[in-house]
Amino acid sequence: MSAQEPIEFDPGVVGDLDDASVRGDSSSLRESTTSITSSIYEYRTIHGRSYQSSKTTEYWAPTDNRHLEGNDVAHQYTLMLMNNNLFAAPLKDPKKILDVGTGTGIWAIDIADQFPDAEVIGTDISAVQPSWVPSNCAFQIDDAQLDWTFKKDHFDFIHIRNLFGGIDDWPKLYKQAFAHLKPGGWIESMEIDIQTRSENPRVQNDPNHVFHKWCQLFWAAGEKTGRSFKIARDGQMQKYISEAGFVDVHHQWWKVPIGGWAQNPLLKQVGQYNGLYIDLSLDGFAVFPVGQILGWTLEEVQELVNSMRKEFADPKSLPYYNLHLVYARKPESA
């Protein structure tokens, strides 16, 4: 797909882009309340944030309620972008569905409701899924990086979303999905390119802007752990999915505004939800990759997060990131 059009901004929110004295409305990235986790499971705690204690994969993002709430908000904006669809692949009456790295299980629960005759399994290294779920939906604690114990040629649809920074070997993950899909089954993989971009040239072209610094740090952390934050860049998803043997490889991508600054009503709403997602997630994003992996002090991490928040709150920042989706089919003959 070729480069998309710039996102037009709403002057009522942004003010005059070239005149700093004309202020816009900085409330689009708003505060929200934190709730307290009451998990019965044992978690590591780093600077007051909870993390899963998987022995096989050390995942970088917290598992506390604030962070999980952010993930559920991200699910909602994704639905909006996709015209309320949970997937883009041309599924026909799927009977076995797998959601890899299901998180709160929100996608798995929704798809189980949509296909009541299907059996839906959501896997994760972290036991943060609810227990009240549709009867055709089940969750399993499973590390997707290990060899899968599911039957081969079993699933009609495998869904993978937002595992950036969590996987050592994406080609292996896609190959395992290939092996466990039925011939003719579909894979769908959606990942965020974490680079915060801006429709304001003053921000986008400033090499020292914190938006640029932020993603460089995450990329460096990913290089250090061997679990890349760059999976949605440079066509890697399409490449690895094709190399795994899939055919009919489709790629779609969206510019996703952060905050309610877009003129287009759908993008404005998406941006408001995304602003809330970022607001709920920003501190949690930084603590482990920047603090633990790159060795910054808590104060330095907080300073970094504060400067990101300050820029997000500036209506003239016009921030967005790119979101990529790839779906593809396992050939009938495989």
Ligand SMILES: C[S@@+](CC[C@H](N)C(=O)[O-])C[C@H]1O[C@@H](n2cnc3c(N)ncnc32)[C@H](O)[C@@H]1O
């Ligand atoms: C950002 S959340 C996304 C959750 C869900 N896919 C969604 O889009 O709402 C990433 C999830 O992947 C899980 N995860 C990370 N590494 C994993 C692995 N190796 N195997 C299984 N789950 C993993 C994390 O525990 C976390 O719940």
